[in-house]
Each structure stands twice: as structure tokens, then as C-alpha cells.
Amino acid sequence: MPGDLQGLTGPNAAPERVAGGFGLARAPVFSRLGYLLFGDTTMSRIMKWEDGKVSVFRENRTARGLTFDHQGRLLACEGNRVTRTEKDGSITVLADMLHATSDLVYAIDGSIYFSDAALAPAVPAIYQITRQGEVRVASRDCELPDGVALAPNQQKLYASDTRGHRIWVYEIAADGALRGGREFARANANGLKTDEMGNVWSPGDHLIAVFDANGRRVGEIPMPEDPSNCAWGDGFRNLYVTAKTSVYRIETKVNGTRTY
Numbered sequence: 001m002p003g004d005l006q007g008l009t010g011p012n013a014a015p016e017r018v019a020g021g022f023g024l025a026r027a028p029v030f031s032r033l034g035y036l037l038f039g040d041t042t043m044s045r046i047m048k049w050e051d052g053k054v055s056v057f058r059e060n061r062t063a064r065g066l067t068f069d070h071q072g073r074l075l076a077c078e079g080n081r082v083t084r085t086e087k088d089g090s091i092t093v094l095a096d097m098l099h100a101t102s103d104l105v106y107a108i109d110g111s112i113y114f115s116d117a118a119l120a121p122a123v124p125a126i127y128q129i130t131r132q133g134e135v136r137v138a139s140r141d142c143e144l145p146d147g148v149a150l151a152p153n154q155q156k157l158y159a160s161d162t163r164g165h166r167i168w169v170y171e172i173a174a175d176g177a178l179r180g181g182r183e184f185a186r187a188n189a190n191g192l193k194t195d196e197m198g199n200v201w202s203p204g205d206h207l208i209a210v211f212d213a214n215g216r217r218v219g220e221i222p223m224p225e226d227p228s229n230c231a232w233g234d235g236f237r238n239l240y241v242t243a244k245t246s247v248y249r250i251e252t253k254v255n256g257t258r259t260y
Contacts, residue, residue: 005210005219008199008254013221015241015248019054022047025242026191027077027103029066030233032260037074038242039063046076049247065103065114065229068260075112077101082114082129095127095135102146103191103229106259108154111176113138115145115159126159128176138178141168147192147229149200151213152257158200160189167192167202167211185215191229193239194257203227203241208250221250232256 005013023042030036035050041062048057065077074085081096082104095101099118106112110131118124126139126148144163150156157178159168167185170178187209189202198213208221208230225243233240233249236256241248 004212005221008195008197008210008218009221009250009252013250015221015223015250017224017246018052018240018249019049020246022245022247024228024244025247026228027063027066028229028231028240028242028247029068029074030231030236030240031068032072036231036233036240036247037066038247039066064101067104067106069106069112070108070110070260072260075104075106077104077114082112094129094133098127103148105148105150105157107150107172107176108259109176113148113150113157115142115148117144117146117162126157126178128178130176138176139168139170139181141181146190147202149192149194150257150259151194152196152198154259158184158192158194160187160192160202160204162188162190162204167200167215169215185211185217187211187217190227193230193232195232195252195254196257197254199254201230201239203230203243208239208241223248 022040027039044062046058063076080098082094084092098116102115102117104114112129125137128138142161146162147160149158157170169184171180188204190204193201200211202209227241227243230241239250
């Protein structure tokens, strides 16, 4: 393991399997209340992992992407729509008439960015939901967009392109629009996360690849299963990874970017 990566994870970054037996685990997000949520898409459920125990958090919900907003309300990519679960448990639809929403991230200005991996004849895109509730196309650069993540200063947005085998990076304008899209790194990436040092963590192809803020590949963490996405937990320290039938935890020395 390269020395750069040892500084982020320590000499032993072996993933620890904390839960298993799922059909297809994806979309992890760690609540500030101390539990992990993730989707089991083959069972159309959102699962909850807390204190080493797994339970069903919500039935009949196919979540491909999960996060929270600053009020702790759950945001979800659910097939052709993006939803928010209110404090009373009711569901607000933030965007619909979409195709295959994949991942989303909440920004400090109240914007939500999400990917829609639409297939032809529809056109894939990264969308922004403004704090006023307007849904608008932010970029159509990705051939098949999946993961989205914000830089720690929230002035850049990263997006993985699973068909183009690359990660894009954009500058974020004052109104939340994306500008100056360019290739950040070559990678077979699914989901994405960033840490407070500006590194980008990219799950895909039975590993987690880590890139520095300049797009240089600093190392890889082998995974027992092909990972779909990852999330910071334990007070935004340590990485939780969904990978097909299981959920894994990787101890880290760096804090993840806080977006909620």
C-alpha cells in the first residue's frame, strides 16, 4: 500500500464486514443519531444498521441514493423521483418524471445535486434542485452518471461516469450552476465521497481508489465484493461501504466532508 494512503488509513486498511445477507446493498448514509441506513434494492427496502444489529427501516422503497439535509431529513433517489422524508414521516416529492436517479448530495446553500442515469432515447444528466425548488439540468457531460460528491469547501462538484470510465469535476457558480467541467481522473467509479483534505474516494471494480485533490491516484483498498457506494460514519470518521451482499467498514485517520 502506498505511503500516501497509509497516512489516510494506517498500515492495515482491511475492510471489516459488519453486516451481510442482502440482495444488493447500496446507498449508505450515516445519521448524526448514530445509525447507518442503506438500500437493499432487490428487496425494495431501506435497511438500518445500529449497534451491530440490522432491521428494516422502511418497506417498499427502492433507494439507489440516500443522504440527509441540514435538518436531518432523509433525501432519497427512488427510481424516477427524488424525495424528502419530513419530520412527521410524510413524503415530499422534490423531483419526478425522471428515469433512473442514482446518487445525490446536499449542499450548504440548500441545493441538492443528483444524477439521473437515463437510457436512450432519454439523455443522462446531473441535475440541481435549487433551494427555491427549481429542478434544472446542471450538466450532460457524463455518458452514464452515477456518484456525486462535493469538495470540502463546497466550491467543486465531482461526478462519476460509469460508461465513460472517468470522474468529472466542476466549479460551482454563485447560483449553484456547474461550470468548466473537465476530466479529474480515469476510474471505473460508482459512488463518490471526499474527505476534509480534498481527497476523492471512489468505489468500483472490487476496490476503493483514492485520488488526491489534483487527480493523482494515491492508492487502492481491495474489497471482497464489488462496492456500489460509500459513506462517512462514526462522526464523519471511518468509511462504510455497500458491496453487493454486504456492508463493510474501513477505519480511517481522516475526516470525511460534512454535507449535513
